[in-house]
Amino acid sequence: MDDHSETPSLREVMRVYPTGVTVVAGLDAGGSPFGLTVNSFTSVSLDPPLVLVCVGRRSTWHDRLTSAASFTINVLSADQEAIAIRFAREPSEGRFDEVEWRPAQSGDPILRGSLAWLECSTTEVLSGGDHSILVGRVERCAVNDRAALLFHRGGMSSVEE
Template identity: 55%
Template sequence: MDQYVDGNASLREVMSSYPTGVTVVAASERADAPFGLTVNSFTSVSLTPPLILVCIGQTSTLHDRLIASDYFSVNILAGNQGAVADRFAAEPSRERFEGAAWQVGTFGVPIIDGATAWLECSRYELLEGGDHTILIGRVEHSAVTGRDALVYHRGSLSPSR
């Protein structure tokens, strides 16, 4: 029989038991001023029209800039990009792209080199979700590289294979 540690586990503890992919959500106010953050609350919403969502913490220093952006990218990190995930989660926001390899996408948003896949999205809708803002994006352009993905599970990052 399974052992239960606590019948009232926090939602954070419960959700850390659910493996997720890891993304960097990014935008740019100018071609030379990209900004982004690590996000693992990401999912598809609809195939027709093609919609995805990401959840952005309202206390994030980039929250207001990101939700005000007309376009943004979702970069699904590859299994060997744990350092990229850490950098975009911890570094001061102005330093996250320093030394990072990236390109400007079709819609002027940052595309991180080496990602397993990426999407360029236009802002479709914003919803309040407790202490997060749910940013729904319409997928305007996307690509898949076929690399294995980075996975977050129980507080650790690891390749999907």
């Protein structure tokens, strides 16, 4: 016998798996920045450098992101919990208002104060049930030594170096 309690729900299992928190971002048809909070970020390959994120089909930005040639992934730092919440809540538009950002070489947004950023060109969009799996080639990336924002059991906390 072990001490696990069986659950019918994948969601209940995934919420105990700690992750970092990112904002995946791009430019809408009018050239305005958009983004959403994403924790389904992982590395795929080092050579070539590939990463993936999963984007819900019901996201306002699903079609735009899956048809875009590029996107950015902003890895949030411990003091960006408010950004994580803002980019996960309605309204979907205007999330970058009053948020400091600058354009990557692709034009996609890089958030000020993040722990790391990756500028990606889209190489594949795969079907993954109610999400699409966006595979990106990392064209440029950068890190600093801030503490990371951690998501675990539905709450956010921080991880120091």
